[in-house]
Amino acid sequence: MKIGVLTKQVPSADSPLKLDGGGKWIGEENVTFAINESDAYALEEALRIKEETGDGEVVVASLGPQRVQRGIREGLSKGADRGIHIEESLPYTSDPFLTATLFANTLRNESFDLILSGLQSDDLGLGQVGVLLGEMLSMSTATLVMETGISDSTIRVKRELEGGWFQWTTLKLPASISIQSGINTPRYPSLKGIMGAKKKEIRSIARNEVDDGGATLQTLRKVYIPQKVKRTEMIEGEADQVVAKLIDIFKRDIKVL
Amino acid sequence: MDILVVLEHKNGTMHRASMEAIAAGQSLARDLGQTVSVLAMGEDTSQMAQEASAKDVMEVLTAEHPLLKDYSADGYAKVLTQVIEAESPKYVIMGHTYMVRDFLPKVSAALRKPLLGDNIAYRIEDGSIIFTKQVFAGKLSADVVPNGDPPYLVTFQSAAFQEDAAAEGNGAAVRPVEVNLESGHISTTSEEPFQETTTTVDLASADVIVSVGRGIGKEENLSMIKALAEALGGQIASSRPVVDAGWLPPYHQVGSSGQTVAPTLYLALGISGAIQHVVGMKGSKNVVVINKDSDAPLFEIADFGVVGDILEIIPKLTEAVKAA
Numbered sequence: 001m002k003i004g005v006l007t008k009q010v011p012s013a014d015s016p017l018k019l020d021g022g023g024k025w026i027g028e029e030n031v032t033f034a035i036n037e038s039d040a041y042a043l044e045e046a047l048r049i050k051e052e053t054g055d056g057e058v059v060v061a062s063l064g065p066q067r068v069q070r071g072i073r074e075g076l077s078k079g080a081d082r083g084i085h086i087e088e089s090l091p092y093t094s095d096p097f098l099t100a101t102l103f104a105n106t107l108r109n110e111s112f113d114l115i116l117s118g119l120q121s122d123d124l125g126l127g128q129v130g131v132l133l134g135e136m137l138s139m140s141t142a143t144l145v146m147e148t149g150i151s152d153s154t155i156r157v158k159r160e161l162e163g164g165w166f167q168w169t170t171l172k173l174p175a176s177i178s179i180q181s182g183i184n185t186p187r188y189p190s191l192k193g194i195m196g197a198k199k200k201e202i203r204s205i206a207r208n209e210v211d212d213g214g215a216t217l218q219t220l221r222k223v224y225i226p227q228k229v230k231r232t233e234m235i236e237g238e239a240d241q242v243v244a245k246l247i248d249i250f251k252r253d254i255k256v257l
Numbered sequence: 258m259d260i261l262v263v264l265e266h267k268n269g270t271m272h273r274a275s276m277e278a279i280a281a282g283q284s285l286a287r288d289l290g291q292t293v294s295v296l297a298m299g300e301d302t303s304q305m306a307q308e309a310s311a312k313d314v315m316e317v318l319t320a321e322h323p324l325l326k327d328y329s330a331d332g333y334a335k336v337l338t339q340v341i342e343a344e345s346p347k348y349v350i351m352g353h354t355y356m357v358r359d360f361l362p363k364v365s366a367a368l369r370k371p372l373l374g375d376n377i378a379y380r381i382e383d384g385s386i387i388f389t390k391q392v393f394a395g396k397l398s399a400d401v402v403p404n405g406d407p408p409y410l411v412t413f414q415s416a417a418f419q420e421d422a423a424a425e426g427n428g429a430a431v432r433p434v435e436v437n438l439e440s441g442h443i444s445t446t447s448e449e450p451f452q453e454t455t456t457t458v459d460l461a462s463a464d465v466i467v468s469v470g471r472g473i474g475k476e477e478n479l480s481m482i483k484a485l486a487e488a489l490g491g492q493i494a495s496s497r498p499v500v501d502a503g504w505l506p507p508y509h510q511v512g513s514s515g516q517t518v519a520p521t522l523y524l525a526l527g528i529s530g531a532i533q534h535v536v537g538m539k540g541s542k543n544v545v546v547i548n549k550d551s552d553a554p555l556f557e558i559a560d561f562g563v564v565g566d567i568l569e570i571i572p573k574l575t576e577a578v579k580a581a
């Protein structure tokens with residue numbers, strides 16, 4: 001089984017988010033980066049499928065500036081076999097169709113049996129790339145996947161529906177599957193894995209080599225701090241004062257005590 | 258055709274997001290001086306079509322086919338692509354549901370037209386349209402514009418438009434459209450939907466809910482949540498990452514993939530306020546939020562808020578509740 005995994009590097013959850021000067025994106029100073037949460041689950045699922053089927057290859061692919069190689073390296077240290085880096089100077093690509101096109105043109109010749117990606121990114125949250133890529137490479141697709149069972153020519157996936165419902169769907173391979181957070185418990189890299197990762201290949205491809213010059217379908221004009229509309233009564237003070245005020249609110253305003 | 262709102266159903270009954278999408282379509286139609294049509298897809302769309310034709314829309318199209326009986330991404334994408342090609346709408350509008358996430362990007366790929374997803378608003382500026390969506394889990398907003406010629410595929414986040422804002426009309430005409438679908442178009446087979454283990458925890462009828470998020474830090478700290486819930490006589494709920502980590506069983510999860518709750522008190526501890534969580538608890542009568550980040554989006558729907566460390570506040574609060 002030859003498996004591709006798309007991983008995106010995003011600001012880690014507790015990074016300070018400051019707008020950059022141009023108002024088009026966030027400033028990256030003081031930001032630490034991490035692999036997008038659902039992508040980390042996708043990588044783990046790929047490694048497990050490889051271990052279960054006993055052969056094959058897991059290839060981690062990432063689009064972004066030079067820094068994303070750290071994310072790829074992390075994937076290699078967890079057990080992926082090699083990496084592909086599409087070098088893009090911009091810190092973000094806001095058109096999912098363009099992102100999928102770049103991946104499609106890069107990965108087409110790999111002829112993956114399976115491509116796994118996270119369901120959506122924690123920064124832009126567009127949630128389209130896995131399906132778009134699947135279409136561009138004529139693969140079957142499924143999203144919101146919470147369990148997988150692989151066979152020679154098909155994959156059976158448990159898809160999350162709304163409100164706590166699920167459904168099993170069987171897809172023909174090759175397939176592009178978008179993984180939902182919580183599907184498994186991602187491993188930590190071992191020391192041996194970290195050492196071994198240094199010798200694994202990361203192939204870099206300039207974005208221009210795989211951009212077919214097609215039009216950008218959507219453009220992000222600016223990012224900004226949302227306007228607050230609700231008036232929340234903020235309770236201030238030291239912990240003891242806050243607790244006393246909360247008790248008062250529980251009794252008088254909300255009447256649960 | 259100007260604006261086409263595409264409906265979603267479960268066993269023939271319309272999804273509430275579809276009524277919100279009709280309201281969105283009507284709003285856009287007013288602002289752009291355009292008309293709204295509606296499309297119902299399925300094996301038998303009569304119930305949905307009837308419901309939609311009571312709304313102030315120009316026309317209700319129905320695309321019926323036995324292969325649309327059960328949802329498949331391939332089948333839905335194929336049929337919607339055909340309808341768009343035949344009818345040439347400028348905007349195609351849907352709610353941002355799980356089903357739409359699953360199949361609408363296929364339509365975008367087939368038509369090479371943009372899918373502007375999960376918007377919370379739109380506005381018209383100098384004659385062109387700008388959509389607004391949340392980014393960075395709701396901490397920032399972004400303005401996004403479509404490029405090139407229509408159609409544009411657009412989805413709106415839950416509650417971006419109100420269901421009851423969908424204006425009534427006087428009986429729109431229903432028009433069946435042609436559907437070309439073969440079993441060979443559908444590369445997947447699906448089994449019956451099911452729910453995971455049913456639960457003894459009835460969050461839906463709870464009066465007090467103590468809800469815990471990733472901010473609790475580690476599993477061991479959950480004991481303080483349990484102590485507080487017990488002192489308050491409430492139930493424990495959580496955000497998704499707490500369940501994903503295996504710290505609580507899935508039936509505690511509140512949100513779009515979990516339960517919908519409406520207690521008298523929803524005490525949210527270390528939860529940031531992503532939309533997928535908020536849709537499950539925004540009907541709560543009183544929301545009290547404790548979070549160390551004053552910019553956490555959940556403060557936006559809180560009645561009372563505390564910027565502080567839950568690990569410090571919870572044990573003190575528990576003692577004070579016991580003493581009260």
Ligand SMILES: Cc1cc2nc3c(=O)[nH]c(=O)nc-3n(C[C@H](O)[C@H](O)[C@H](O)COP(=O)(O)OP(=O)(O)OC[C@H]3O[C@@H](n4cnc5c(N)ncnc54)[C@H](O)[C@@H]3O)c2cc1C
Pocket residue numbers: 013119120394469470471472473474495496497498499510511512513514515526527528529530531532533534537547548549550553565566567568
């Ligand atoms: C399709 C889909 C479905 C989803 N379904 C659901 C769902 O049903 N339910 C759900 O909840 N989520 C769901 N999610 C996930 C959702 O998008 C968020 O990722 C999730 O709700 C975040 O949970 P959280 O707020 O606990 O964690 P985070 O977003 O990581 O927030 C943790 C918060 O804790 C605060 N904090 C940290 N330490 C402390 C401290 N010591 N004291 C006080 N505050 C602290 C931080 O400031 C932060 O605001 C879904 C996502 C998708 C894409």
